[in-house]
Each structure stands twice: as structure tokens, then as C-alpha cells.
Amino acid sequence: MVIDFHSHALPGLDDGSRNAEMSVGMLRAARQQGVELQVLTPHFYRWKEDISSFAERRRESCGVLKKELPGDIPALLVGSETAFFPHMSREDLSELCIEGTRVLLVEMPFESWEGHVTDEIARLSLDCGYHVVLAHIERFLRYKGNAEELLRLQQLPIHIQSNAEVFLSFMSRSLGLKLIKSGTVTILGSDAHNLDDRRPNLGPARETIAKRLGLDVLARIDSEATALLGRVAEMVAPPRKETVK
Template sequence: MDTEKLADIHCHVLPGMDDGSPDTAVSLGMLRRQAEQGIGTVCCTSHYYASREKIDAFCRRREEALNSLRPVLTRDLPRLLPAAETAFFSGISECPDLDRLCIQGTCTLLLEMPFSIWNDFQVEEVAALVLDRGFRVVLAHPERFCGFKGNRERIRQLEQLPVALQVNAGALLSWRTRRLAVELLREARFPLMASDCHNLTHRVPNLQEGRRTAAQKLGAGFLTRLDRNAETLLQPAVCAANP
């Protein structure tokens, strides 16, 4: 991937969708910072919770949020790809419209696992998404789940499918989480990094800062690996037929 056209595959930049950007002004500020960091593609991964909303309603809200931004977008800003950060839910592997939550034009699904100890059933559901449905599953910020007993081993299991691991850049920038973040990236078969940015104050666009730390800890060549993985996940693809 051209270093001047980096992809940030996990961003809460759409205004008013979730706990991310509250309005158009903040969204534009976030996009400008991303452009300054050489980011050419931003995946708009607003939170999706099946317990709160139907997929159709979520997609309508997402389109409205995108439409509110389009009139003020300029050519120097990153292109926006509709997507979602989908929270795991029981029955997800049989959800017929799940492809609508993928990064637009791809089979790449950003999945947020439960903030708890994962069980066999949940791991089997993720396996079904990959093996039976053909989704390219990306586990969002796995570093947040490693404190739960057994989840580190579950992550290793899921990687054998394979499943990509998307570590947050911020995890590399804090001494509390840097060691774990580096270990996850080093051990991952398919490592990724994203900003998971939410605003312009405490969860800001910081992908380039995280990349600098990754290069220091894992070598400059590791960035090429990250970029190639992101590029692969943004390739056009069609998911398997609905169950």
C-alpha cells in the first residue's frame, strides 16, 4: 500500500452515530488530522448492537450521517467507506443481512467480542462466520480482552482460522498496554493497526504515532506487513450466500 494512502480501518468518525463524533465539525476535524497523517481511506465503523437496532435501521442512520458530511468533504480528505464495529451477538453466524455491516464492497467484518470470558459457543460462531459464510473477520482491539481468563488462548485459536487482529494504535502509546500490544502484533498471523478514534480530545486520530512505535519495537519492515494486510482486507469481495 502506498504510504501516502494509508487506511484507517477502525474509526468512529460519522457524526451522531454513537459515542464517537458528535457533529459535522468534529468529524471534519478528525478527517483533517487523518489526512495530515497520510491516510487516504477511512472505514466508518460506527458501533452496531443487535440488541438495540435492526441492521436496516442502522444502515439508514449511517447513510444519513454520511450524507450530512458529503457536502463539506474536499478532495484532500480521505475517502469514506461505510462499515460497522459489530458487537458479537448470539446467532450472528446465521444472521442473513450481516454482509451489510462489512466494509463496503468487501467481506471484511470488524467484530467486537464480548467483554467477558469467551466460551466455546462464541468461538464456534466466529469460526462459522469464516468457514461457512466466507467473512474476513477482524477482531477489534484484542488487547482489551486479554485480562479475562483464557481469552488469550481463545485468540490464538481464532487466529488459526485465520482471523485478523486489529490492535489500537493507542495501546502502543501507553506504557500500561504497550508490551501486550507489541506481543499481540508480533504473534499475530494477520496483524493490523487502526486508530479507533472517537473525537479530537482524548481518543484522537493517532495512527501515525502508533506506527512509529511499532517500527521502533518491531522494525520498519513490519509497517509494510500491516499495510499489505489492510490492503488485502479492502479488496472487493462477495460474501457467501445467506444461510
């Protein structure tokens, strides 16, 4: 199943889609690019609000979107992109996980990670049983020491996501392909925010990956993402009859 694991297509919730019309445009574009299941992952910042208030705002946004939904869009699942915060493993993060799962998309700090960051991710994974997915890993590797911390993190049963954009720029493409080839990255997302400069772009990224690494690599990514979501993916997005790119 083709899954876009990371997007900001819920209306009026964060710096992503501004309204239901834009959300529908984004979802239609994703579907046209072959996306079968779109995970909606609005930003959550613990230092700005508590989890219940975020969940309430997200419910309202879903309600607005649901009134407008056409048929030619992917199946939808709601989650979050939760920015790392100290001692996050002490809170109940279930509401932040992708609905019906223990899958938690975590945005790591935009700085050199200290040991306590890696330790906290380990607690989330090993003690709390969350299936942690680290969002757009390529953005953090330029900070000193993070490549080494990533090696430590890879000892954990966690998953690592890259944004489609990394495969679409000449400057970053080789890094993206290297991360897939080494098995570091197994999850893809558009991180789409709008219909302009951060529009849905998973389709072209997938074409690049298929061309450079082969269709079997893409098939492996699709099956790992589907397995991570488990039965929920099959329930919301049963196989379609038409051929999907």
C-alpha cells in the same frame, strides 16, 4: 496503503463524532498523520436495533458528512463495528461489512469467552465466508481463558486488529509490540471517537512500531490490510503523487 481500519468519524451515529464539523476535523487529522484510507466503523448493537434501521441511519449520517467534505482527507469506506451477538451467523450481515467487501469488524464480548462465542466466529468465517476482523484484541486478553480461546480463533482464517493507543502507553506498549511480533495482530486502527481524549492517533503509533520493530513490519501490515480490502481499496484510494508518511 496506510489504512485506519477502525474509527467512529461518522457524525451523530454513535458515541463518536458529534457533528460534521468534528468529523472533518478528525479526518483532516488522520490525513495529516499519513492515513490514506479511513474505514468508518460506527457501533452496531443488534439488541438495540435491526440491521436495516442501522443502515438507514448510517446512510443519513454519510449524507450529512458528504456535504462538508474538503479535499485534504483520506479516502473513505463505510462499515461497522458489530458487537458480537448470539446466533449472528444466522442473519444476513452484508450491510454491516465494509462496503464492497465481505470484511466484518467484530467487537467480541467484554467477558470470558465461552466456547459458543468461538464457535460462532468459526461459522461466520468458514460457513458464511465473512472475512472476520476482531476489533481491539488487547482489550479482551485480561479476561480469564481468553488468551487460550484466542489461540483457537487463530486457527481460523480471520484477522486481528489492535488500537493505536496500545502502542502509545508505557503500560501497554510491550503487549502491543508482542502481538505484532508474534503475527497475532496484522491490522491497525485508531478507534478515534473525537478530537479530545480519543483523537486520531494512528500516526504516532506507526512511528513507535517503525522505531521498535522496523519499517518492514509496518510495510507488511499495510500490504495485508490493503490486500484484505482487495480491489475496493485501490478503487477508492488510487496511489497519490505526494509522499505519505
